[in-house]
Structures are given as C-alpha cells and as structure tokens.
Amino acid sequence: MNCIELEESLVESEDGSSREQRAHLSACPACSGLVEELRSIIATAVELRGSAEPSPQVWNSIEMVLRQEGLIRPQPTPRPALSSFSARWGWARWLAPAAAAVLLSAGILLYRASVADKLAQQVSVAAPALDAGMDDNDFLQEIAAQSPQLRPVYEDNLRRANEYIRDAQSAVNEDPNDAEAARSLMDAYQQKAMLFNIAMDRSLP
Amino acid sequence: MRPEKKTLTDRRQRRGDELSEAAAIERAKQGDAEAFQVLYDMHKRRVYSLCLRMTANTAEAEDLAQEAFLQLYRKIATFRGESAFSTWLHRLSVNVVLMHLRKKGLPVVSLEETTQGGDDDSPKKDFGTEDVALAGSIDRLHLQKAVESLPPGYRSIFVLHDVEGYEHNEIAKIVGCSIGNSKSQLHKARMKLRDLLKLQRAEKAGKA
C-alpha cells in the first residue's frame, strides 16, 4: 500500500485500523499525520451539534402562526405560570378580557361579513375600547423590564400592527359601508390583540 | 444516531424537564401554548444548528427552523409515538433543509466526479508540503468556520454524518444517493475541511 492507496482506503475504513493500513501508517509519518487530523476533525464535528441558539424572533413567529392557524387554543384552566405572570402585569390584567372580546367580536364580524353596516357599527364600538387603555409604551417598557431581548421584536410587531390599524381605519372612514375595509380593521385589531395575548401567555423569566 | 449531549441552559429548558416530552406532546395536541413552547425549547438548538450548518446563513436557518417546527406542530395530532419524537423532528428538519437547497438549485451531493480518483480541484496531493500540524488542536469555532466555507455539495453529507450522526445507509435514503457515494463524498468533505483548517492556520500564522 502506498500513500495514494492509503488515502483512498480511508473512504471505507476511516480510522486506519485495517492490517494493511496499519502496516503503511507505522512506516509513514505523513499518512499517520493525515489520519490523526481526520480523527480530530471527526471528534470535533460532534461539538457542532446543537451548538447554535436561534434568536427569540423564531419562537415569536412560530407562536404567531400557531395562533393564527388555531393550533394554540385557549385552555380551560389557567396554568400557574400564566396567573403569576398576569399578577406581575397588574395594570395589564384587564387586557386579556379586552383582547378576548375583540377577538370574539372579530369572529362574529367575520361570520356576518356580508352585513356591511353592522360591521361598521361594531367596529366603531370595539375600536375605542381597545384604544382606551392600551398604552403601547407601558407595554413595551414592561416587556423590556421582563425580557429586554424581546423588546425590539415586540416593538417591531406593534409598529406594524398600528400601521395596519391606521390604514384600515382611514379606509373605513372613507367609506363606512365598505365591508372589506371594516374586515381589515377588525383583522388589524385582532393582530394587535394577539400581540398582547402572546405577551400575557408567555411566562417571561 | 449517536446519543445527544444534554445542555440545560435556560430556565425554560428546566421547566421543560419538569413537563416531560410525552406530556408536552399530549398537551400540545390539545392546543396548549406552553406545551408547544416547551417542545420548541427542548429541540430548538438541535434543529436550528442543523439548519445553520447546512445553509451557512443565519436568516435562512431561522426561516427553515421555523418551517420545520410549524410542519411538526401541524402534524402533531397524528404523532402516535411509534418512533422517537426527536427522530421524527430531526428527520423532518433535514427534509425541510434539503428541499430548500434543491429549490435554490444547490447540489445536495457534490456535482463533482463522485467515484474515487477524479478529484483534481483538491489543492494538495503531496502531503508534507510545509504541513501545518492540526491534530489535537482543532477547536469548534475553527471547524465551524471551515464548514461554512465548504461547497454546499460537500457540506450536507458532512453535517448529516459527522455532526448529526446519521449512518451512510440513512443518508443514502434521505439524500437519494448510493451508500458508496455518501462515503466518498464524506471523505472528500473531510479532506477539504482539513485543507481549509490548514489554510486558516497558515493565514493566522502569517498575520501574527
């Protein structure tokens, strides 16, 4: 076995332990160096398994989709983690029912999507209720206090939700009988409510 | 597959241990948000790292990890526990990544001549030329960098075999190549990594 053959033999027998390989390796420092180096690469490769941490954005996006698709459903009994988190949130406790109410009315609205004037009427009832107490800055400050790395994520999502609400609102203002616009507005509020819901559900460390 | 090293880093993971995987799966089937998150926390590093090593791109890896978990969660109601949950998830993740690579037109197996002997783009055939010794001194970060510079066709099989612990017969099935092909590609990938690591070492020595 020469050096080329030794290298080729490593395809089938990587550790150089066959009788022929050992015979060559004992007499060839270059090839035994090669085998050592490949061993070292193989040994280190395992350390790459599970070695990287995804950003929090990944879970946030997953959770958002799970909620949108209805895979996450409201649970009958609140978990302890949730209630202690809600207690710490104090000021935000009312948000859960408020958000739920918005989600519920959104559901009803979507169900009756064809009745345009009713839509517009209900939107105008639901919207101020949501607007009234939801101070975005308080919310973000609370997020930052609990989990600073999540703040930019929520900030970004909140900004987008607010933009969506503004756009939809101006469409509704233009034509209060426009069912499509009313539905968009409801969707927009739903998206924002979902953000608050996610923050409430998540037991931040 | 080789057994996995357990790393318990953050609080959620500890909470995850309290809620067993089996219990979390059952609760996730009921739509429990926390259960989904516990399962995510148990497996996120493994899935994300796989995606990252295979693509060498953070943004793509995040999208792919998200996609893998979503596909899993959408099918979780059908999970009956015939195979291990982690095996199921990892296999699904591999498929998501391979699908992505194929969509991008990247080779999963190197397009180079795959039978032995046709490898002429390897810079050195003559060992011993001012050989920088590597043995015993390869650290994870250097190897990680070298894997990132591997051509995609070599990267996949190296990651699947040496990092993730799949056997050649499994890889052949997953990737759709022969076992012999998988073996020779793996060997070439390791040889290329060795070159890349030596290059790194030489560059570092040159700068110092």
Ligand SMILES: [Zn+2]
């Ligand atoms: Zn030799």
